[in-house]
Amino acid sequence: MDKRPIGIMDSGLGGLSVTRVLRDQLPAESVIFVGDQGHFPYGTKTKEQVQRFALAIGEFLVAQQAKLMIIACNTATAAALPLLQQQLPIPVIGVIEPGAIAATKHGYQKIGVIGTESTIKNGAYERTLAKLAPDLTVISQPAQPLVSIVEHGQTGTKKAQQAVDRELAVYDHQQIQALILGCTHFPFLQQEISNKLGDNVRLIDPAFETISQTKDLLTSRGLLSDGRKPAIDLYSTGDVKDLVAGADKWLPDGYTRCQHLDLRED
Numbered sequence: 001m002d003k004r005p006i007g008i009m010d011s012g013l014g015g016l017s018v019t020r021v022l023r024d025q026l027p028a029e030s031v032i033f034v035g036d037q038g039h040f041p042y043g044t045k046t047k048e049q050v051q052r053f054a055l056a057i058g059e060f061l062v063a064q065q066a067k068l069m070i071i072a073c074n075t076a077t078a079a080a081l082p083l084l085q086q087q088l089p090i091p092v093i094g095v096i097e098p099g100a101i102a103a104t105k106h107g108y109q110k111i112g113v114i115g116t117e118s119t120i121k122n123g124a125y126e127r128t129l130a131k132l133a134p135d136l137t138v139i140s141q142p143a144q145p146l147v148s149i150v151e152h153g154q155t156g157t158k159k160a161q162q163a164v165d166r167e168l169a170v171y172d173h174q175q176i177q178a179l180i181l182g183c184t185h186f187p188f189l190q191q192e193i194s195n196k197l198g199d200n201v202r203l204i205d206p207a208f209e210t211i212s213q214t215k216d217l218l219t220s221r222g223l224l225s226d227g228r229k230p231a232i233d234l235y236s237t238g239d240v241k242d243l244v245a246g247a248d249k250w251l252p253d254g255y256t257r258c259q260h261l262d263l264r265e266d
């Protein structure tokens, strides 16, 4: 049994879509969540910048005694997963391979992937999917404007629906069977995305497979916690107001504290 917290990071509120699944499936675990709002958005930054931000957060999480780190950000997973796995003394899990595994469980022939500019340019989903299901047709589409809609609390608005309709127009005549939500902000636009694509297109949120892998890893290494009162500590490198608003909306069981974090990367 190991009561040390699980560290989770994202550029902003998107990581809460992974945190809520973790809270649901691993309710005894303490969490330290870092939203890097000070550097938001990641999707338009260079790979080197995102690597620096993610490493600084990983080092902070290790200093806070995290027993495992989840990069709850597709952009940072694509840019920095191998680097963090190499540099940090704890296991590090990303969201892209789990998302690809979840998408290839149902024998689909044609799927879509939406993500940030940087994730789609990186091609990480295509590469992983090609290994898992070489015959699968994948239509990738950057949808960066949707990230700010979520980050700025505009889900459920007409503006959100219009933005989704515009960004996903590429799928209008493609007959995709499923869509990977390849940015952790996007599950919060699930309703708008379903309105656009219809109920026949299955939306794949990589968070579920990510947390299932996290659970397997903690179990196999004897690292699960039996904590009755886990602490959920939230940090924002930007304005805590935005993180508080997101957590109030999307973490149904609440959290313990939300603080500002002044993080300096080299």
Ligand code: DGL
Pocket (backbone or CB within 6 Å): 010, 011, 012, 014, 015, 040, 041, 042, 043, 044, 072, 073, 074, 075, 076, 116, 119, 147, 182, 183, 184, 185
């Ligand atoms: N939520 C992040 C992702 O999964 C990054 C969004 C951004 O900061 O551009 O890619």
